[in-house]
Amino acid sequence: MSKYTMHVLVCGGTGCISSRSKEIVENLNLHIKEVGMEDSVQILTTGCFGFCEKGPIVKILPDNTFYVQVKPEDVEEIVKEHIVKGRKVERLLYVNPTTSDSVSDSKHMEFYKKQMRVALRNCGFIDPENIEEYIARDGYGALGKVLSMTQQEVIDEMKKSGLRGRGGGGFPTGLKWEFAYKNKSDQKYVVCNADEGDPGAFMDRSILEGDPHSIVEAMAICGYAIGANRGLVYIRAEYPLAVKRLETAILAAREYGLLGHDILGTGFDFDIEIKFGAGAFVCGEETALIHSMEGMRGEPTTKPPFPAESGYWGKPTNVNNVETFANVPVVFLKGADWFSKIGTEKSKGTKVFALAGKINNVGLIEVPMGITLREVIYDIGGGIKDGKKFKAVQTGGPSGGCLTEKDLDTPIDFDNLIAKGSMMGSGGMIVMDETDCMPAVAKFYLEFTEEESCGKCTPCRVGTKRLLEILEKIIAGNGTMEDLETLKELSQVIKDTALCGLGQTAPNPILSTLEAFEDEYIAHVRDHKCPAGKCTALLQYNITDKCIGCTACARICPVNAISGSPKQQHTIDQTKCIKCGACMTKCRFGAIVRE
């Protein structure tokens, strides 16, 4: 590596590959060769940089130049100008939207300033398919350190770090390991939950694609701590790139003696195999996940017994999520004291969020626990898209809830989010603006949970269906005030009686939107209006006196609902109108309004 004087990093995450980043790499190779610099310039395909909104990203080291929205056609200019002559290609630099200045160094970009990368430390820095690059950044150093400690010491260090499960529950990781450690058995298992099912969250995928070795290393550490010699990664079959990179990592680790028999000569054996999921949200629940790994329907079972006691094939099993594992090597490299200094009193470390929706800087961010929503949305996220007004942010996916204007200054951590009626979940953060209708958002999530309910317990199977029916009724303008009461009551019953986390949290999107936006529900029910202008059934198109009677609208209307004589104000027959909006688009005089 030392012979290279310049490194060109190209994002090879799923988002950027979809925007032709592979062709960028091909062109780079071609043009670098053309100028004869292939011995001094290294081209690397890395994991996700996080700034997906501006992808594909190309970063040049050592000067840290950050090019955004690069097209394969731009490569020649980058090579000839920047790499050969040292002149930056101004037009490809990121432009700060508030000051209109172009920013060349990513360290000075608002998007990165407040971030702190622990779990994503290697994403966007190393070639995920090359184990040497991981090792060069202290990779497998934590495993080496751990293997000279006793199992109890490893667990104590984990407990001291305060790391809590990043998959949603927030259970203390060290404590979980201790349970599995204390259950004696001839065979134990370590499972990595990579069945990322929350629609709108993609951090696990990015970690597996960008830094697969950190997961391999962490699983080996966990295996040593609890006394397991077999690890399994349960991963979505829909993530082919992540699977491929993980497979490559496992093979390389075996080759280097970092997996397999007698690791680093310590007598510790550990190996990892991959198990595929097949698309079932409920399999994120650990008992359901275990049944799915056993080749069965992924239905949850009651706890206790916990997997730490009786898990995969009835043996003690420790299940942790991808992001949780990604933090583990850092805890041992930098020490539990270092780790526990980050964050809030009860939530230590950082959290990765997938920031998406109506926000300027869509992407994957990692921030210290305790940061406020305002900082995330306005500083890192760059504010709301198209200058619209902020309305709410949804966290925790289908199990979470909405946070509003009044929560903008609340420090984000596990406990505060729950106190606000939402939850951390896996870290999806969807920003919504004034044009988003909250009952419709609640319906969107209920459609999801109703479909994903495994059907084992009645409260979830039937309850989510009934909730969805009531929401559909409200959105169609046929709701009653009693329906709102029923929604609340039924939600509570489901929360109290459902078998697993999926059902117990399914009503959260309804309860939290009802709490914060009750007037919006009432407007749908009592006034038959959708304040956000989203629910088609409640919209009405009217022609105002600006109409000059040009007849254009009447001619475009597909159902002949518009009538009127030429040069006279036209009218819309509301009983015929299908609310397609064609007339409004056609009218050149702004005479048609939607209410």
Place this chain on the structure above:
Amino acid sequence: MSCESCKNELAREMYAELEKFIDELPEKRGALISVLHRAQSIFGYLPKEVQAFVGEKLNISTAQVYGVVSFYSFFTMEPKGKYPISVCLGTACYVRGADKVLEAFKNELGIDVGQTTSDGKFSLDALRCVGACGLAPVVLIGDKVYGRINSAEQVKEIIKEYQD
């Protein structure tokens, strides 16, 4: 592949490939889902006969196989089109108008979600999050990702690419 015997020949080869995969498994216990993944990649879908074959080979009932096939959304009992279209309905895509994109595909192809066009060319599905939220709304055709789709015209253009 118009004659019956050629079809049978092809089917025989596919069954042989699946059988070989199952026979070479180090452990049959708990292997059902991996076997079904393999079977679907060979046959393109999981018809009744394939499910019965898998059950027999793994020594479990067809009912149990069907129970698993019908539980997971990744498995399908209907053949997919030559170009399977999946519209992402994850939250990030939804708030950026994925529902309208789905409508546009339905109108353009004249089929509903889960159906295949009569010429066997396109099938339409909805899926939840491919993790390319920066490009929302996103559509997948086969493995190819199309991002930032915001008009019915764009949908028409995309379909045109596949009309040879």
